[in-house]
Amino acid sequence: MKSVLAALAVAIVYALPASAQDTPLEYRVKAAYLFNFTKFVDWPPGAISEGAPFTICVAGMNPFASALEDTIRGETVAGRSLQSRVAQGNEPCQVVFVPHDVDPVPILKRARMQPVLTVGESPDFLRQGGIINFVRDGGKVRFEISQEAAARAQLRISSRLLRLAREPAERGLER
Amino acid sequence: MGARTMRILHFLCLVLASLPSSAAAAALDEPPAQDLKTLSIEQLMEIDVTLATRQPEPVRATAAAISVITGEDIRRAGVTTIADAIALADGVHVARFNNGSWAISARGFNITSANKLLVMVDGRTEYSPLFTGVFWNMLDYVLEDIDRIEVIRGPGAALWGANAVNGVINIITRHSRDTQGAFVSLGPGTEDRALGEVRYGGAAGNATYRVYGKYADRDDQVVSTGGPAGDSRRRGQAGLRIDGGRANSSTWMVKGDAFHSSDAFFDRPDGEFTELALQGRWSRPLSPTSRIDVQSYYRREYRRVPLQLTHDLDTVDLDFQHAFSARTRHNVVWGGGFRVNRDRTFGSTLISFDPERRSYPVSSLFGQEQFTVRPDRLFVIVGLKMERNAFSGVEWQPNVRTRLDLTPRQTLWGAVSRAVRRPTRLDVDVLARAPTGVLAVVGGGEAFRAEKLIAGEIGYRGQIHAAVSLDATLFHHSFDDLRSQELPPSGLPPLVVGNTLNGRSHGLELAFNIQPIGRWRTHLGYTYLGTSITRDPNSRDVSGGISEANDPHHVFGLRTSIDLPHRIELDANLRSIGAIATPTVPAYTELNARVGWRATPRIELAVVGHDLLHDHHPEFGPPGPRREEFERGVRALVTLRLP
Numbered sequence: 001m002k003s004v005l006a007a008l009a010v011a012i013v014y015a016l017p018a019s020a021q022d023t024p025l026e027y028r029v030k031a032a033y034l035f036n037f038t039k040f041v042d043w044p045p046g047a048i049s050e051g052a053p054f055t056i057c058v059a060g061m062n063p064f065a066s067a068l069e070d071t072i073r074g075e076t077v078a079g080r081s082l083q084s085r086v087a088q089g090n091e092p093c094q095v096v097f098v099p100h101d102v103d104p105v106p107i108l109k110r111a112r113m114q115p116v117l118t119v120g121e122s123p124d125f126l127r128q129g130g131i132i133n134f135v136r137d138g139g140k141v142r143f144e145i146s147q148e149a150a151a152r153a154q155l156r157i158s159s160r161l162l163r164l165a166r167e168p169a170e171r172g173l174e175r
Numbered sequence: 176m177g178a179r180t181m182r183i184l185h186f187l188c189l190v191l192a193s194l195p196s197s198a199a200a201a202a203l204d205e206p207p208a209q210d211l212k213t214l215s216i217e218q219l220m221e222i223d224v225t226l227a228t229r230q231p232e233p234v235r236a237t238a239a240a241i242s243v244i245t246g247e248d249i250r251r252a253g254v255t256t257i258a259d260a261i262a263l264a265d266g267v268h269v270a271r272f273n274n275g276s277w278a279i280s281a282r283g284f285n286i287t288s289a290n291k292l293l294v295m296v297d298g299r300t301e302y303s304p305l306f307t308g309v310f311w312n313m314l315d316y317v318l319e320d321i322d323r324i325e326v327i328r329g330p331g332a333a334l335w336g337a338n339a340v341n342g343v344i345n346i347i348t349r350h351s352r353d354t355q356g357a358f359v360s361l362g363p364g365t366e367d368r369a370l371g372e373v374r375y376g377g378a379a380g381n382a383t384y385r386v387y388g389k390y391a392d393r394d395d396q397v398v399s400t401g402g403p404a405g406d407s408r409r410r411g412q413a414g415l416r417i418d419g420g421r422a423n424s425s426t427w428m429v430k431g432d433a434f435h436s437s438d439a440f441f442d443r444p445d446g447e448f449t450e451l452a453l454q455g456r457w458s459r460p461l462s463p464t465s466r467i468d469v470q471s472y473y474r475r476e477y478r479r480v481p482l483q484l485t486h487d488l489d490t491v492d493l494d495f496q497h498a499f500s501a502r503t504r505h506n507v508v509w510g511g512g513f514r515v516n517r518d519r520t521f522g523s524t525l526i527s528f529d530p531e532r533r534s535y536p537v538s539s540l541f542g543q544e545q546f547t548v549r550p551d552r553l554f555v556i557v558g559l560k561m562e563r564n565a566f567s568g569v570e571w572q573p574n575v576r577t578r579l580d581l582t583p584r585q586t587l588w589g590a591v592s593r594a595v596r597r598p599t600r601l602d603v604d605v606l607a608r609a610p611t612g613v614l615a616v617v618g619g620g621e622a623f624r625a626e627k628l629i630a631g632e633i634g635y636r637g638q639i640h641a642a643v644s645l646d647a648t649l650f651h652h653s654f655d656d657l658r659s660q661e662l663p664p665s666g667l668p669p670l671v672v673g674n675t676l677n678g679r680s681h682g683l684e685l686a687f688n689i690q691p692i693g694r695w696r697t698h699l700g701y702t703y704l705g706t707s708i709t710r711d712p713n714s715r716d717v718s719g720g721i722s723e724a725n726d727p728h729h730v731f732g733l734r735t736s737i738d739l740p741h742r743i744e745l746d747a748n749l750r751s752i753g754a755i756a757t758p759t760v761p762a763y764t765e766l767n768a769r770v771g772w773r774a775t776p777r778i779e780l781a782v783v784g785h786d787l788l789h790d791h792h793p794e795f796g797p798p799g800p801r802r803e804e805f806e807r808g809v810r811a812l813v814t815l816r817l818p
Contacts, residue, residue: 025693032211032219040216071212103551127464127500137322139245142220148463163352163381164216167426167458 029141030134031068034097034119037132038077040161043094044154047115054080057093060102062086095119104128115154131155135166142166220353238556238578238588239331240634240648240684242266242700244324246349251736251746253769253783253812255367255391258311260318261344264326265646265700266684268730268752270760270795273803274393274406275312275438275446278795281328281342282652283680283706283726287795291340291596291626293331297348297430299454299472304516304535305488306601307338313434313450313476315412317372317387319358319814322349328684329650330630332572332594333558334508334543340594340628341652348430351376351383351418357817364783364810368392382419388412395439396803397791404803405441410434425459440481441801449477465499468510484526488518504550509542518600524612528604535565537597554578566598567625585637592632595625602658602672616660619672626674627655646686654678657708658723659716675714676723680706694738702730725795727753727762744771744781758797764788779814 034056048054054077058064072082077094087093096111098104098120108129111118118130125133126146131153133144145165150157211219242265249260258277262269270278272287280289290307293300296316302309324346331339355376362370369392376385390411395403412434420426434450454472461467471493479485496510517534520527543558556576563569574592581587602623607616634648657676662668682704689697705728708720731751738744746769754762766788771781784807786792791804 028211029219032214033216035212036216036219075212139247140220146463161216162421164220167420 026141027063027065028067028071030097030121031064031071033134033141033143034068034095035071035075035082037117037119037161038082038095040158041117041150042156042158043078043117044115047154048080048094049092052080052092053083054078055091055093056082056084056095056097057087057091058084059087059096059098059104059107063099098122098125098130104130111153113152117153117155118149132165137166238554238576238590238634240266240328240632240646240650242326242328242646242686244326246319246322248734249318249321249324251744251769251771252734252748253746253767253781253785253810254318255362255370255810256311257314257316257318257321257324257346260321260324261326262750263732263734263748264324264344265686265732266328266648266682266702266730267326267342268702268704268727270752270755271803271805272795273404274396274408275436277311278725279309279311280726281326282650282682283704284341284678284724285726286723288601290599291338292342292344293335293339294344294346296346296452297454298345298456298470299452299474300490300492300514301346302338303476303488304490304599305486305518305520306599307596310448310476310478312408312410312436312438313448313478315389315410315434316346316348316432317358317374317389319360319372320349320354320374320385320387322347322353328648329590329632329652330572330574330592330594330628333560333574333592334541335560337537337562337564337570337572337595337597337625340596340626348416351385351416352378354385355383355818357815359815360812361814362783362810362812364808366394366785366806366808367810368394370810380419381421382417384415384417386413386415388414396805398800399793399798399802399804400800401791404801405439406803408436408438410436420458425457427458428454428456430454443481446481447477447479449475451475461499464501465497467495467497469493469495482523482525484523485521486518488516490514490516504547506545506547507542508544509540511538511540513538520600522606524608525610526608527606528600529606529618530604533600533604535600537562537564539563552580562597564597566603566621566623570595570597570625581637585635587633587635589633590631592628592630594628594630596628597625598623605672614669616670616672619674623672624656624674626657629653629655642689642691644688646684648684650680650682650684652678652680654680657720659710659714659720660718660722661715662717664715670717673714673716675711675716676708676720677711678706678708678720678724680704680726695736697733697735699734700730700732704728704730721757725755725757727755729753729762742773744769744773746771752794755795760793760795760798763792763794765792777816779812779816781812781814782809783812784809 068084072084075082093116095117098107100121104120104125105128108118119132120130121134129149131146131149135142135144143165145162244260244263248263252263254260258269261267267281268285272278276287278285278287278289280292284291288306288308294302294309301314327343331343335343358374360372372389374385374387392409393407395405395407398404414432416430418428431453436448438446452474456470458468474490477487492514494512496508498508500506514537515534519532522528539560539562541560545554545556547554558574560572572594574590576590578586578588603618603620605618609615630652632648632650636646638644655677656674657678659673659675660670661673662670682702685701687699704726706724706726710716733749736746748767751764765786767785769781769783773779786805786807791806793802793804796802
């Protein structure tokens with residue numbers, strides 16, 4: 001017993017790094033997803049005011065560090081330049097990402113009936129009225145889509161994206 | 176074992192720590208975000224983001240001790256059987272007995288016919304109803320097409336039903352949407368002389384499908400003297416899976432698999448083993464907050480072990496469940512199922528069943544509610560399963576669980592559960608004879624009762640450092656009515672199978688995920704386990720329970736994976752298993768290693784070495800000249816993936 005615990009301790013000490021503050025791969029992947037989503041969703045005409053950039057907002061805390069910036073730098077959506085910002089209140093956003101440690105309810109309430117693509121990463125996000133929710137499937141990032149919520153927001157989601165979406169909650173442990 | 180483990184760990188740590196620092200830094204830098212955005216959604220879906228900072232998934236909300244082996248873990252381990260893949264899970268003791276038998280259990284009571292685990296493939300029960308244990312030699316699949324293996328330690332009976340006593344293993348195969356295109360893998364080696372897997376996946380309308388086949392030819396192991404054990408085997412499997420429907424409306428899945436193997440024995444003609452399974456599932460959302468699932472399957476097993484037992488067994492199962500949430504704070508799942516098993520047995524002078532044929536239905540109803548006491552903080556889960564079986568009637572299996580999220584990344588949970596291992600033909604109807612023909616043991620008949628467990632568990636899961644996460648569980652299991660072998664009052668054999676033993680097990684399960692940088696992942700698992708078996712005061716048991724459990728106190732595992740430049744992958748898997756007592760097997764430490772090269776997105780080459788530290792070593796079974804030992808081996812692997 002003693003020797004095994006000692007071995008555990010040794011292994012951990014050797015394996016510990018000096019620094020590990022880069023954006024986790026998970027959020028770099030999610031940033032790439034957010035950028036990709038903009039290509040598969042049609043916003044209704046007039047959703048963005050004339051000449052304004054297309055904006056992806058991150059609600060509350062920003063888990064991406066600079067990864068989202070890096071992803072969309074120099075890109076365009078429907079001929080508009082793409083920008084990202086951390087949302088404080090009532091900025092006009094076309095996409096809002098709600099990190100898992102931010103309460104989505106007030107944000108979804110504000111976005112309700114607006115042409116805003118809401119994207120979350122918490123188990124109840126679709127049930128609370130969100131449109132796309134990231135889920136972990138084994139070690140992979142997958143997503144599920146609420147077509148009902150998309151229709152409410154007047155967004156048209158391409159059938160290709162819908163086909164790739166996971167049906168909410170596979171039978172399995174959630175039973 | 177201590178000194179040896181220490182030396183090997185030291186060696187491994189030194190190797191890892193002594194990478195030249197500049198090369199290591201260059202090698203281990205992750206791809207920048209710029210690279211990822213050029214990937215398609217399909218490609219993004221395939222990236223494994225498993226991290227030390229793994230956040231609680233919905234699965235984790237069940238407040239149980241769980242360990243998930245991903246398809247990527249299996250690929251990087253280079254294993255060739257499902258049983259060996261399960262050995263990657265924390266807190267599971269996997270011991271090989273020979274090429275076709277394993278002893279596998281979590282939380283103790285491990286024997287080659289361990290009967291307290293519920294094992295499923297895509298929700299289809301895979302243990303044999305004959306003894307509620309798994310014939311591991313018949314459980315196979317194209318390992319590339321396994322999405323993940325979820326292992327829950329401890330009882331899951333309130334949801335899953337009888338036999339989810341010491342744990343639940345659910346093998347989940349990939350959606351056919353995720354296995355499109357052609358896949359060919361060839362892996363000849365010193366032990367697996369031939370191993371080939373082929374799969375093709377395509378789409379038709381709004382359905383996707385895959386068809387697959389595999390074949391493997393495994394060489395003999397050796398006995399302790401070094402001579403061949405005479406247990407070579409050939410196995411093959413083929414099958415298909417079709418998935419259809421659309422997200423947000425009804426979806427369906429149909430699956431069929433056929434397995435056959437021919438296994439050699441040193442002292443008799445070959446055995447024949449066949450399994451056939453057909454499965455269908457249909458699922459439909461009734462509203463945004465409610466969903467219904469219906470599943471049905473047919474499974475047939477046929478086994479012929481010359482001079483021992485031949486049997487066939489058909490199972491038909493139908494079950495449904497309905498999940499919904501009410502008033503936002505209540506999540507409810509309820510459902511029920513009905514299953515019929517029908518077997519025919521052809522015994523030998525050694526073992527037979529009376530009656531020779533029997534059908535035995537099982538029906539069940541369950542309900543579970545998760546109540547949110549405080550949003551994002553405190554949850555209480557209450558569940559109950561009622562099950563009626565043909566041997567012991569109605570059994571109740573309740574549990575209460577609670578989960579407290581200290582922070583979004585730290586969770587405490589606790590559970591109290593009752594579970595039963597229901598009686599089987601092997602307890603009730605068995606007749607076992609000594610080689611002389613004298614009846615030695617007879618089944619307990621209607622007097623045999625279910626084995627009962629009361630379990631208490633507490634656990635912690637959380638990130639304890641930017642690059643380190645910890646999963647720790649303490650448990651205490653208390654068994655009543657364990658299977659015994661009673662000397663009749665006359666004092667003369669045969670012994671009668673009874674229920675006069677009690678068991679206890681307690682333990683500590685630790686798992687660390689360490690990921691200092693994206694390209695270097697390390698997983699450490701350690702389990703301490705204590706088990707004991709005692710007799711009731713009126714017991715006439717003469718077995719002392721030694722045929723019911725044989726468990727090591729310590730199981731230690733260390734896995735590390737490094738991604739080097741030029742798409743080279745390095746993997747090592749060290750395991751150290753403590754000594755077991757009845758029968759005695761000494762402690763051992765073994766090492767598997769893999770070097771892989773993803774030459775192009777379509778071609779992958781790998782070399783895998785297994786059991787590298789000894790010429791051969793035993794893992795289970797009584798000492799003696801016939802005990803099997805497992806040899807050091809190497810295999811090469813060529814894999815082709817065409818879109």
